[in-house]
Amino acid sequence: MQPAFEIPDKLYFRIGEVARLAGIKPYVLRFWETEFPALGPKKSGTGHRLYRRKDVELVLEIKRLLYEKRFTIEGARKFLETRGKSEPAPRGPKAVKPAKAQGDLFPDTSSNAVLDTVRKELLALAELLK
Secondary structure (H helix, E strand, O other): OOOOOOOOOOOOEEHHHHHHHHOOOHHHHHHHHHHOOOOOOEEOOOOOEEEOHHHHHHHHHHHHHHHHOOOOHHHHHHHHHHHHHHOOOOOOOOOOOOOOOOOOOOOOHHHHHHHHHHHHHHHHHHHHHO
């Protein structure tokens, strides 16, 4: 069963984006990283998790196995391990739009606004510490 939405076509997804796409909380993703060895996002230079499209597809598959098929975590792990050896993974949803520029990890302006706010707050804190 494929999700009712399509995964945006971009190089990397942050943990909040993946959680929103999958309909789960970010702490669930962090827990799944410890339970499913294949789920291992890259880390940015600042330590943020950066999930690739294949990671997002794996998260959706894990969610389907655990929530819809009612697998245990151990059962889902074994299923994914044996599937990787014997049968190909189901194809994920098609991409919606072409990817943005490769260097643009935060393409939307709301993310940039948040980063600007955080930067200003950090600078204000640094001034207080002087």
